[in-house]
Amino acid sequence: MGDLAWIFFSAMVVNNFTLALFLGLCPFMGVSGRIETALRMGLANIFVLTLTSLSVWVLNRFVLETAPYLRLIAFIVVIASLVQIVEMVIKKVSPTLFRQLGIFLPLITTNCAILALAIFTTARGYGLVEGLVFAVGAGFGLALALVLMASIRVNMDLADVPGVARGLALVLVIAGSLSLAFMGFAGLLSSSG
Amino acid sequence: MRLDAATETPHCGMAGHGAGRPRRATTATEDMLRGVWRENPVLVQTLGLCPMLAVTNSVANAMVMSVATFFVLVCSSLLVAGVKGFIPREVRISSFILIIATFVTVADMSLEALVPDIHKALGAFVPLIVVNCIILGRQEAFASKHTVGRAGLDAIGMGAGFTVAMLMMGAVRELLGSGSFLGWNVFGPSFEPWVIMILPPGGFLTLAFIHLTLTWLHQRRARRTARAALGEVAEVAVAGRAV
Numbered sequence: 527m528g529d530l531a532w533i534f535f536s537a538m539v540v541n542n543f544t545l546a547l548f549l550g551l552c553p554f555m556g557v558s559g560r561i562e563t564a565l566r567m568g569l570a571n572i573f574v575l576t577l578t579s580l581s582v583w584v585l586n587r588f589v590l591e592t593a594p595y596l597r598l599i600a601f602i603v604v605i606a607s608l609v610q611i612v613e614m615v616i617k618k619v620s621p622t623l624f625r626q627l628g629i630f631l632p633l634i635t636t637n638c639a640i641l642a643l644a645i646f647t648t649a650r651g652y653g654l655v656e657g658l659v660f661a662v663g664a665g666f667g668l669a670l671a672l673v674l675m676a677s678i679r680v681n682m683d684l685a686d687v688p689g690v691a692r693g694l695a696l697v698l699v700i701a702g703s704l705s706l707a708f709m710g711f712a713g714l715l716s717s718s719g
Numbered sequence: 720m721r722l723d724a725a726t727e728t729p730h731c732g733m734a735g736h737g738a739g740r741p742r743r744a745t746t747a748t749e750d751m752l753r754g755v756w757r758e759n760p761v762l763v764q765t766l767g768l769c770p771m772l773a774v775t776n777s778v779a780n781a782m783v784m785s786v787a788t789f790f791v792l793v794c795s796s797l798l799v800a801g802v803k804g805f806i807p808r809e810v811r812i813s814s815f816i817l818i819i820a821t822f823v824t825v826a827d828m829s830l831e832a833l834v835p836d837i838h839k840a841l842g843a844f845v846p847l848i849v850v851n852c853i854i855l856g857r858q859e860a861f862a863s864k865h866t867v868g869r870a871g872l873d874a875i876g877m878g879a880g881f882t883v884a885m886l887m888m889g890a891v892r893e894l895l896g897s898g899s900f901l902g903w904n905v906f907g908p909s910f911e912p913w914v915i916m917i918l919p920p921g922g923f924l925t926l927a928f929i930h931l932t933l934t935w936l937h938q939r940r941a942r943r944t945a946r947a948a949l950g951e952v953a954e955v956a957v958a959g960r961a962v
Contacts, residue, residue, distance in 0.1 A: 549773075641847060646843060
């Protein structure tokens with residue numbers, strides 16, 4: 527149990543995918559303009575990450591042992607098709623949910639956080655449960671970073687920012703400060719043992 | 720992934736500059752040179768930010784990463800341009816991704832054999848070249864619509880632009896963060912390294928400052944052009960009154 531909690535918090539705050547490992551920066555910069563959108567993107571991320579973790583486990587366990595050099599190709603193809611299937615299923619079963627996740631589902635497949643999760647899970651040799659906990663932790667981490675970023679940006683809309691810093695530069699400075707704050711969590715793991 | 724829709728929506732970074740703009744015909748030299756600076760994929764189009772921030776903590780890492788990306792970009796562009804007639808429109812993106820993933824696997828294994836230390840330091844970011852939007856973006860926007868030669872030139876230009884941006888970041892971060900350049904000590908023993916620069920926040924802040932500088936230069940040029948135009952108008956007015 528202690529191990530699982532460790533994996534969860536490590537993926538969520540200490541090695542936050544966005545702020546410490548620079549993964550999934552595209553949605554972080556692109557859809558963090560409004561809190562509600564950011565929240566939905568975060569939820570869609572958690573969902574896809576969990577699915578990815580499952581399929582990676584299946585692939586690693588049953589398929590790729592004989593052909594490790596096909597790993598990358600297999601991951602990207604499986605993730606892409608999986609998300610497309612899930613999208614079609616959700617569209618059929620629950621149109622409301624489909625409208626809420628909307629365009630975010632197809633967008634996150636090309637997000638590097640998803641492929642990175644598959645690679646990390648393989649490299650660290652996580653089993654099914656560990657992989658799932660890792661995926662959910664990473665997903666919550668992404669959602670947390672997105673929502674924090676969106677809340678700050680909503681407030682910055684009212685601030686008087688010099689013209690030269692509007693746009694991407696401002697987002698990057700905020701991201702830098704957030705990343706700095708998240709570095710404080712690094713002590714969390716070493717002190718708890 | 721709804722493979723055809725994913726490219727129609729500008730999603731990576733804040734990209735999409737000029738996506739729908741009709742382009743005039745370009746010459747071969749323009750195809751190659753515009754990627755290096757004027758349409759630099761990282762600094763102007765803000766694509767491929769993840770490797771840009773993650774592996775630029777030293778010049779050596781940035782250089783190896785650039786070489787790998789350059790190789791994948793050029794090879795996939797050549798192949799995509801070569802086989803574009805055989806790929807049905809509906810599955811083009813999946814085919815591009817497969818082609819890219821193949822070359823990334825080649826690059827990954829070569830790096831592991833040639834520079835094992837740096838390969839280890841780059842970690843997951845070599846396989847992650849697959850999802851670098853610069854590469855897929857160039858296949859979709861250029862290679863799949865032009866001849867092999869043009870696609871190769873465009874890929875070389877964009878690859879060079881990516882390398883320029885990576886080395887800019889890598890040089891700033893290594894100089895300030897470790898006081899060295901390619902491992903050579905530059906500032907001498909009395910220099911206290913700004914450790915923050917080689918840590919994650921340093922990546923965000925360095926890129927922010929590069930963007931600030933570029934925007935400032937851009938705005939200054941725009942102001943000067945506007946002032947010059949205004950001056951001409953005033954002169955004409957004065958001349959008109961004199962007559």
